[in-house]
Amino acid sequence: MQRELQLRVVSGIVLALIVLVATWYGGLAFSVLSAVIGLLIYREWSKITRLAANEPVANAVGWIGQAAIAVAVVSGTVGYSLILLLLFLAIAVGFVVMRGVSRWFPVGTVYAGLTGIALANIRGADPAGLHAMLFVFAVVWATDVLAYFVGRAIGGPKLAPKISPGKTWSGAIGGAVCAVAAGMLVAYVEFPNAVPLAGFVALVLSVFSQSGDLFESFIKRRFGVKDSSRLIPGHGGVMDRVDGLIFACFAAFLLAGLFSLIKGEQMASLGAALFGA
Incomplete structure (x- = not known):
């Protein structure tokens, strides 16, 4: 068990470094x-x-x-x-x-x-894209972490017992509230003129993130698998690690397209389309 935990920590750090470096360079x-x-x-x-x-x-x-x-x-x-x-x-x-x-x-x-x-x-390739990606990361990570801890602390009715028995409504709501706070905090630093809008976008992304988590749980239960693969030591597969991020990015991408359409502009990045960056 100790070796498995060490493997999980090391692979998690390596993955985080790869993602953050690539995000920084864009x-x-x-x-x-x-x-x-x-x-x-x-x-x-x-x-x-x-x-x-x-x-x-x-x-x-x-x-x-x-x-x-x-x-x-x-x-x-x-x-x-x-x-x-x-x-x-x-x-x-x-x-x-x-x-x-x-x-x-x-x-x-x-x-x-x-x-x-x-x-x-x-x-994308511009500073607005870096800020927008960090915004998405903050929302998804806040959703994941706080939904777990709030759900464990409060408990209560299950969110989707047949799909993911461990998830509760208290955790889902707590994760969404914390995601909004995290998103607005990032926006306050990076997009100071769009803090209220950032709160709304963060809520939408949090809901989609949790839906993505449930979707992957449904797929794995439907086909009787525990992990999507064994690619990442101690973590399972790529789908296991980015299930919530995937749906949040879908929502961000669609919102950017919608806002670009409303403004009569070409398809822009999330930062440019939603926050005017």
Whole structure:
């Protein structure tokens, strides 16, 4: 047990350093990291849902799609990456309709592909992107940590007992409240003119983050697996570590697109679109 704990701590520190360094540099470094995360998520998804074992042709097409999206993400062309995502989503749906492939194939196509796109677009290559990414990290981490401690301290009714028996409504509410506080604190430092808006965005991201956690728990229970993989020593797989972050980034990406549309501007990063940075 002691060795397992040490392994968990060391691998956690290494992962945190990689993510923080890539976040600091942004641009190509973070785009590559985002693309790799998307590819690893598809790898785990295809194994968990048994697509790799049961549908090798569909899985091969899925890998081609994810590779194409990853190249577009690294090249910084968000428009092309979204077009490719929609194209391969349509192909995946075609496999479901025409060949009876599992419906989890198109779901995984979006889940993995949009992860890389959203992450890379939020960070971008400018200072606003760095601040926006730190904002998202703060919201997600505050949600995770405080939901756990508040839930343990207060207890009460279960949030989703059939999916994740350990989660409570008190923990969910406590995590959301702390996420709003963390988001507004970051905004006070980085986006001082948008603190109230940041509170609203933080609440939305916190709700999505907790939904992402529940979604991955549902998938693992549905297919009878404990961890998404054994890639990260002591931590399981990539999906196990970033489940909440994935959904929070989906929400941030969609909000940025919505705000850009309202302003009549081209698709902008989270910081630029939401906070006017």
